[in-house]
Amino acid sequence: MRFTDIPGLQEVKQKLVQSVQSNKMAHAQLIAGKEGALNLPLALAYATYIQCQNRTPDDACGVCAACSKNQKYIHPDLHFVFPLSNIKNDKDVDRFKAEITKSWRSFLIEQPFGKLDDWTNSYGGENKQALISREESRTIIKTLSLKSFESPYKIMVIWLPEYMHASAANGILKILEEPPENTFFLLVTNAADRLLPTIVSRTQRIQVPLLTDEDLDSYLQQHASLSETDRRNILQLADGDLNLALRLTQSDDNINQDLFAEWMRACFKKSYADLVRMADDFHQMDKLNQHNLFYYSIGMMRESLLYLAGSTSINRTQGGELKFIQDFSKVLNILKIEKANQLMSSASYFLERNGSAKMIFLNLSLQLSAVLNP
Numbered sequence: 001m002r003f004t005d006i007p008g009l010q011e012v013k014q015k016l017v018q019s020v021q022s023n024k025m026a027h028a029q030l031i032a033g034k035e036g037a038l039n040l041p042l043a044l045a046y047a048t049y050i051q052c053q054n055r056t057p058d059d060a061c062g063v064c065a066a067c068s069k070n071q072k073y074i075h076p077d078l079h080f081v082f083p084l085s086n087i088k089n090d091k092d093v094d095r096f097k098a099e100i101t102k103s104w105r106s107f108l109i110e111q112p113f114g115k116l117d118d119w120t121n122s123y124g125g126e127n128k129q130a131l132i133s134r135e136e137s138r139t140i141i142k143t144l145s146l147k148s149f150e151s152p153y154k155i156m157v158i159w160l161p162e163y164m165h166a167s168a169a170n171g172i173l174k175i176l177e178e179p180p181e182n183t184f185f186l187l188v189t190n191a192a193d194r195l196l197p198t199i200v201s202r203t204q205r206i207q208v209p210l211l212t213d214e215d216l217d218s219y220l221q222q223h224a225s226l227s228e229t230d231r232r233n234i235l236q237l238a239d240g241d242l243n244l245a246l247r248l249t250q251s252d253d254n255i256n257q258d259l260f261a262e263w264m265r266a267c268f269k270k271s272y273a274d275l276v277r278m279a280d281d282f283h284q285m286d287k288l289n290q291h292n293l294f295y296y297s298i299g300m301m302r303e304s305l306l307y308l309a310g311s312t313s314i315n316r317t318q319g320g321e322l323k324f325i326q327d328f329s330k331v332l333n334i335l336k337i338e339k340a341n342q343l344m345s346s347a348s349y350f351l352e353r354n355g356s357a358k359m360i361f362l363n364l365s366l367q368l369s370a371v372l373n374p
Contacts (some may be wrong), residue, residue, distance in 0.1 A: 001048060004059050007242065012121060013045075016046045017058055025184060026203070027184055031043050032208065033190065037190070037240075038209045042208060045060070053066050059162065073104075077149055077153065080156075085130040086357040088113065107122045113242050132161070138171065146181065156183070169195075173202070177202045216240060217235055223246075224249045238295075256296040257320060270373065279362040280358065282357055285357075294348040298345065
């Protein structure tokens with residue numbers, strides 16, 4: 001991964017490049033961003049730039065031996081720690097580690113903008129919470145105690161440290177504060193507020209925003225054959241999340257307008273029989289489309305808030321969606337929208353952690369019905 005492979009985010013890229021050029025790299029950096037931000041690709045590109053043997057003023061050369069190995073994620077001085085969920089028991093520990101490492105490299109190559117659920121699905125993890133086990137802290141210390149093989153720099157990328165077992169997090173505090181010479185930690189997080197304060201205090205934070213609509217639209221125009229209408233709808237639904245936007249380009253059901261309208265009408269009318277039927281339908285949807293509906297719904301609540309506030313200049317809805325927002329806003333106020341958004345966000349969180357889709361949807365529908373009819 002190189003910086004040129006990542007759309008937008010010029011300010012963050014320049015900050016990372018300058019830290020290398022000025023030789024002022026912090027030994028432990030917290031690369032933070034919301035879920036959907038490209039902080040993992042940035043960390044990978046940053047690692048490639050650090051170890052590149054022929055750096056250019058703004059990117060790695062892409063052709064030296066170090067770059068060639070980093071493009072395949074096989075550089076011996078680039079190390080990874082990442083969450084794992086329960087999988088089939090394999091008593092051969094060495095074989096298990098080799099297979100997982102191979103799966104991880106394939107995941108980074110095939111899904112460079114992937115998320116945790118993409119990673120779990122790629123190696124066949126069970127529907128259980130992924131985590132970084134306490135044993136990983138000992139592995140980190142052991143790995144970094146060895147001399148580097150080829151590069152002057154050793155780099156440890158810890159992806160999603162918020163999933164680290166408490167004892168593992170405590171176990172790396174000393175080496176995180178005083179790492180061996182020319183050793184760098186890149187902690188890539190989507191939830192910095194869930195990290196131990198002692199971890200955060202030992203790192204330099206780099207905040208990675210979501211992509212702007214302009215950068216995301218430019219990327220889609222180059223990498224996907226879509227009509228302007230489809231791109232606009234995807235931009236609204238993705239809201240700066242490149243991974244979600246790319247998944248939507250492969251979905252047959254990108255637009256949730258009719259489903260959302262039917263759902264909200266049933267909630268407002270307290271049509272419980274319809275809500276039970278819709279919960280069954282929701283359960284039959286694949287996980288991508290389930291998430292899409294929640295993302296779309298949260299986006300429509302945002303549009304309703306903007307309409308109520310009179311901020312029409314930054315409102316994204318047009319045509320039928322705008323007409324629905326105008327009608328729907330008549331039964332809303334700021335407090336209702338805030339509560340509905342919280343409920344939808346919580347439901348999306350539980351769905352992400354493999355809760356029962358039917359129960360989540362039905363419970364959310366009943367709560368939304370109460371919000372819309374106080």
